[in-house]
Amino acid sequence: MQANKTFFGHPRPLFTLFFTEMWERFSFYGMRALLVLYMTQYLFNEAQAGKEVWGYAAIRGAIEYFFGPLNNQALSSQIYGLYTGLVYFTPFFGGLIADRYWGQKRSVYVGGVLMAIGHFLMAVESLFFPALLFLILGNGFFKPNISTQVGGLYQEGDSRRDRAFTLFYMGINLGAFFSPLVCGTLGQKVGWHWGFGAAGIGMLISLVVYHFGGKNLPESKTFYAKAQELKSDTKLTRTEWVRTCALTFLCLVTIFFWGVYEQQGNTLQLWADQSTDWNFFGWEIPSTWYQSFNPFIIFLAAPLLDRYWGWQARRNKEASTVTKMAIGCVMGTLALAVMLVAAKNVGDGRGSVLWLLGSTFLLTMGELYISPIGLSLVTKVSPTKIVSMMMGVWFLATFFGNYIAGYIGSYYDRMPKENFFLLLAVLSLAPAILFLVSHKVLTKALSKEGLNNPAPGAQRTVEV
Structure with a gap:
């Protein structure tokens, strides 16, 4: 056939x-x-x-x-x-x-x-x-x-x-x-x-x-x-309730990261257009080409991260799921710290494209530490009866994160650029702290399911 x-x-x-x-x-x-x-x-x-x-x-x-x-x-x-x-x-x-x-x-x-x-x-x-x-x-x-x-x-x-x-x-x-x-x-x-x-x-x-x-x-x-x-067995057990609550908390915490990440299509695109020098030997490169850098880095980094995590796993040194997501948020903070320094150096003029690309590189690495890991977690530990609903919770967190990105971005022209990027850096640091503080509790609630972290590309597709 x-x-x-x-x-x-x-x-x-x-x-x-x-x-x-x-x-x-x-x-x-x-x-x-x-x-x-x-x-x-x-x-x-x-x-x-x-x-x-x-x-x-x-x-x-x-x-x-x-x-x-x-x-x-x-x-x-x-x-x-x-x-x-x-x-x-x-x-x-x-x-x-x-x-x-x-x-x-x-x-x-x-x-x-x-x-x-x-x-x-x-x-x-x-x-x-x-x-x-x-x-x-x-x-x-x-x-x-x-x-x-x-x-x-x-x-x-x-x-x-x-x-x-x-x-x-x-x-x-x-x-x-x-x-x-x-x-x-x-x-x-x-x-x-x-x-x-x-x-x-x-x-x-x-x-x-x-x-x-x-x-x-x-x-x-x-x-x-x-x-x-599954109609005959619709009630969740106590263990399933604990996992569901832990997953819901984890999804909600990522809202803050997505509020920072989505600036790539919003205020960072404005920075690319208004504050970045795109002149290349006399030819003015369209500022929208900046949007191609994120998928380009994913092409390069996803397989390398896969190998790196595999190397760690073979030595029993691979970070836990919650720790990986905390690392992703820290990378988001570093990405916006780069833009804070760029704003101080560039001022009202145009600066090197390397500021923008360096920041976006860190944001993309943060994405790879959060998006595939979180999505895999939802699909693996959600109770079978409500796996579809929990996937909806993950998307709902992304919805709120994207709206926050728009709301915060509305201050881009209304406050000094250094303060704006500092605000975004703090916003990305907040979930990292929450993940680290709640690490033991979340890991205990989820670890019994035998979580294995997937290759970065393998699970991310369902979300993108």
């Missing part, structure tokens, strides 16, 4: 999902690279000059009702935080609808079509806010169901599963790497609409790949069906 044929030792449908996700991430990160610059440099200036942007007055009025008068940068940061936060909020409901009603394949189609519509609507200034709504809703259907189908290609206990997620993860970062180079360059050098249009074309290619290559994709068993099987 066609479905049983393999390619490089894996089911052929895996590579359909690889390229589907690669082009979807191309469209998502291409649009994200331009979003804050588009709002601050063009769209909201045009809206204030009288150009119609549907819903602008109502949304600005609602945000300023709670936070007071905002300049364009602060308003853009708030909207960026709401958008990126809701992108992580809607997958819970998209997965629920897929589990109970539509199934994963139909949900991926619906999500892809909605996102394609959203990307093309971004090319029309007046439809900016409806475009964001389409993207948020589309991502809610697409995100949880494309990743679940990867796992559905393998039987329980199949040793190829982790390697499959690693390949899938590489597709995500391949799309994220090239999109700022293409969409960002078109948006900044040719016209905003060209950049958003290129993102839309990427989404259409994703749908075409999925349609013609996905005929043999199975419908994985839904969480709803599993819940029905």
Whole structure:
């Protein structure tokens, strides 16, 4: 049977999902690279000059009702935080609808079509806010169901599963790497609409790949069906309650890190555009190329970290899960400390790109110490009856973290840059302290499940 044929030792449908996700991430990160610059440099200036942007007055009025008068940068940061936060909020409901009603394949189609519509609507200034709504809703259907189908290609206990997620993860970062180079360059050098249009074309290619290559994709068993099987035993034991509470606390603590991490698409992109010298032998490199550095570092660092942790494990010196997550938060603090020094040295001028790249390198390493580790923890120790709900808690923490990123970013132009980056550094240090203080309690609550830390790429894909 066609479905049983393999390619490089894996089911052929895996590579359909690889390229589907690669082009979807191309469209998502291409649009994200331009979003804050588009709002601050063009769209909201045009809206204030009288150009119609549907819903602008109502949304600005609602945000300023709670936070007071905002300049364009602060308003853009708030909207960026709401958008990126809701992108992580809607997958819970998209997965629920897929589990109970539509199934994963139909949900991926619906999500892809909605996102394609959203990307093309971004090319029309007046439809900016409806475009964001389409993207948020589309991502809610697409995100949880494309990743679940990867796992559905393998039987329980199949040793190829982790390697499959690693390949899938590489597709995500391949799309994220090239999109700022293409969409960002078109948006900044040719016209905003060209950049958003290129993102839309990427989404259409994703749908075409999925349609013609996905005929043999199975419908994985839904969480709803599993819940029905477990109906006779729905009560959690005391041990399960302890694990659930420990996991929930761990997820909530990461909110602070994500509030710092997501500045890469917000205030750090503004720093890249306004305070960084991108002149390369007379050619001005588009500042959106900065967004490609994060996936580039992941390509290099993820396999090396995998080997390093394996080397530690063989000597029984590998750090615990909680310690690793604390290390990730400390790296986030160091990343913003670099930007604090940069702000003092650069002032109101333009400084070396090495400040920005050094900070982003540390943030990316922090991500690799938190994202795959935390996600693996949720999937391994959550009680089977509520594993889907606990995954929703993880996404919910990311939602709050992204919104906090937007809220704090609104102060970027309203306080000295040194103070702003100091605030972010402290925000990342706080969860590190919480993890270290609660280390013994959390480890005791979770250690009985025999936790093993995965390769950085192997589990991160489900979240990205």
